[in-house]
Amino acid sequence: MKFTEKLLSKVLLIAVIFLLIKIKGQQTEIKLNAAFVPLTMLNLAVEKPLNDKFSLQAEGFISPWKSLYGKNMQFYMGTLEGRYYFDEVMKKWYIGVYGSVAAFNLQKWNYLRSSIVYDENGNPELLANGNIRTTERYQKGLAFIFGISGGYHFRINDRLGLDVYAGIGAAQSLYKGYYKDNNKRYDEAENWNKSGEIIPTRGGIMITYKIK
Numbered sequence: 001m002k003f004t005e006k007l008l009s010k011v012l013l014i015a016v017i018f019l020l021i022k023i024k025g026q027q028t029e030i031k032l033n034a035a036f037v038p039l040t041m042l043n044l045a046v047e048k049p050l051n052d053k054f055s056l057q058a059e060g061f062i063s064p065w066k067s068l069y070g071k072n073m074q075f076y077m078g079t080l081e082g083r084y085y086f087d088e089v090m091k092k093w094y095i096g097v098y099g100s101v102a103a104f105n106l107q108k109w110n111y112l113r114s115s116i117v118y119d120e121n122g123n124p125e126l127l128a129n130g131n132i133r134t135t136e137r138y139q140k141g142l143a144f145i146f147g148i149s150g151g152y153h154f155r156i157n158d159r160l161g162l163d164v165y166a167g168i169g170a171a172q173s174l175y176k177g178y179y180k181d182n183n184k185r186y187d188e189a190e191n192w193n194k195s196g197e198i199i200p201t202r203g204g205i206m207i208t209y210k211i212k
Helices: 002-022 034-039
Strands: 030-034 042-049 054-068 071-085 092-106 139-157 160-177 193-211
Touching: 002 034, 030 034, 034 193, 042 193, 071 139, 092 160, 092 193, 139 193
Parallel strands: none
Antiparallel strands: 030 042, 030 193, 042 054, 054 071, 071 092, 092 139, 139 160, 160 193
16 A cells, blocks of 8 residues: 555656646646645646636645544545636636546545444453554545536636635545554455445635746
């Protein structure tokens, strides 16, 4: 898993650098998601118009923290999105379709709550370090996401703007589940678990800067 995370993070970095060099020109925008900066997560994007109505956006989302606010929250995600603007490209309302791939080590939304483990006498079980044992769990794996998005692109001046957006997608995951207190598997699968769900997977407020 560590090899996969490092490989994916390098691929995302190389892809963003390549795009910045390759598509530099009229109306190309680079973006930073301000909504995730306070959470110390990095979400960068590059958007390039294809014509008067359509654009293509490449995006990288990195949360490098093995533990954030006491929860596993490490993932590396790359996204490619096609957008259609109702008015003019990179102005006002738009809709889009996107695909993402991610490597993760986190606690899925339906595993955020945990409970105390009790022994046969009804007393809380203790770990070797004296802490009370809980059922807190986390998951490691890969996710593939396909979804739809929508948003509004504001113009502040010739260079700066804001891109407010959200997206919902069908996420298909391959993962292994572990207890957090001893890192042992809690699931019965011999290899990978599989799950599918429709959840919000994108959103935020991008600060945009046009390259000329």
